[in-house]
Amino acid sequence: MAQDLELDLVEIQPNADPPVCRIMDFGKFKFEMQKKAHAAKKKQKQVEIKELKFRPTTDDGDYEVKMRNMKRFLAEGDKVKVVIRFKGREMAHTELGDAMVKRIAAEIAEEAVVEQWPRMEGRLMVMMVAPKKKQPQP
Numbered sequence: 001m002a003q004d005l006e007l008d009l010v011e012i013q014p015n016a017d018p019p020v021c022r023i024m025d026f027g028k029f030k031f032e033m034q035k036k037a038h039a040a041k042k043k044q045k046q047v048e049i050k051e052l053k054f055r056p057t058t059d060d061g062d063y064e065v066k067m068r069n070m071k072r073f074l075a076e077g078d079k080v081k082v083v084i085r086f087k088g089r090e091m092a093h094t095e096l097g098d099a100m101v102k103r104i105a106a107e108i109a110e111e112a113v114v115e116q117w118p119r120m121e122g123r124l125m126v127m128m129v130a131p132k133k134k135q136p137q138p
Helices: 026-043 060-075 088-107
Strands: 008-013 020-024 049-054 079-085 112-121 124-131
Touching: 008 026, 020 026, 049 060, 060 079, 060 088, 060 124, 079 088, 079 112, 088 112, 088 124
Parallel strands: 049 079
Antiparallel strands: 008 020, 079 124, 112 124
16 A cells, blocks of 8 residues: 555554554655754753852942843843852952852842852852742743
8 A cells, every 4th residue: 555655654663462554755754753853952942051250359330230140141041150259368258258149149039049059169159040930820
């Protein structure tokens, strides 16, 4: 029957008893499956990790610009890595970095959740922030 219709006989379920076969144009079937896979891949959102660098002495104007950028990154669905770099004698005053981290966490509490609380990595204090999951509207 498949040869008469100039189509292919394709075995769908070889383990079934009896095996299930279908008469179809196999080339067209493979092409459509490839298009579906491409469309599904296109709909996925790749989450990026954006990095914002602060210093314990970061002034208010620069701080506001960085916070605006952080809120924009979170709104786009990206994670943000907050890095506070200590130089020289600033290492003796890591409490300034702690205060800045708490200020940042308090300011973005509505838009984001802290995934990883700050920890020291050498001269860097690192904190990871991720956007909150949006609740579906009924």
